[in-house]
Amino acid sequence: MAVKDIPDNVFMTTLDAAANWSRANSLWPMPFATACCGIELMATASSRFDLSRFGAEVMRFSPRQCDLMIVAGRVVMKMLPVLQRIWLQMPEPKWCISMGACACTGGVFDTYAVVQGVDRFIPVDMYVPGCPPRPEQLIAGIIALQDKVIKTGTFNGREFAKRTVAMGPPPFDADELIRIREGNEQLPVLN
Amino acid sequence: MSHQELLQTRFPAAGLVFSDFRDNHRVQVPKERLVEVLTCLKTEGGFDMLVDITAVDYLEYEDADDRFGVVYVLLNTSTGERTIVKTFVNDPDPTLPSMYPLWKSADWTEREVYDMFGIKFEGHPDLRRILMPDEFTTFPLRKDYPLKGRGERHNFPVITRSES
């Protein structure tokens, strides 16, 4: 079939590009809202900011039906295994947005129970800073993520297989444990 | 008769210390008399609700004689009267009798005090940790536990992209 025979409303593209275009415009978020950032996430989804303009309004509370995890709020020690389990239950391809200072770094909650950044333990694609980020900022993050999906995604998810090391800041400060163990010698044993 | 008069007539030589601040009526009780005093407050004083149990760690307080203060907040739901009963326990092995037989609300509040301060409550039906994970080995609200923990928050497996 010669090229001149193709009508105006037919486009030629690669399978990767077509798949990524549709994935980017139909993200189904998994709202992992654990704290105040979750309120802003709800505001983003509702009528005033209207996340459905970007095709991402279908919040699913079942991880099996989602492809975008939005971690909104601080994650504590007891919640992290839950977060990891939900992340593992989500089918490929999947992406993760870490929303707010707490999810990115622990924020002001530098305490014994709060995980200092979810990117230490699960892969994160996009960081949205702020405390809490305004809905515009989250929308900007989702647009940037759509860009990333379109530019880097492949049809069969090959891009994920290449990422074998944790990304973001170093996942574990090895010195911290040593400092703690040294410091412990002086502390009375409690139990 | 206010609960203060009631306690004074009931336990004249028990070493109770009364104090007031604004609307707070407080009474300090030696650990040995705690059950008697609280039972009297419930049965005769009409304090039918145990609002809260909490604790304070007085480690490194210059003028403190005892390490832990345990605070019981009681409410009389028919008169609206409140009173705060405080007692002290010490290392090692701080232990108090459980108030579960008197007020069922002591169940979770005592578990919380145990979880955070390691104060044991004898006779509690199910003294487990309530807030921290079961694997946690120490008591985080004690003053000799560092604010940033001892690295427990980093002890999780790392999931990378290719594994998930």
Ligand code: SF4
């Ligand atoms: S970043 Fe701020 S708004 Fe978001 S969860 Fe943390 S404290 Fe709350």
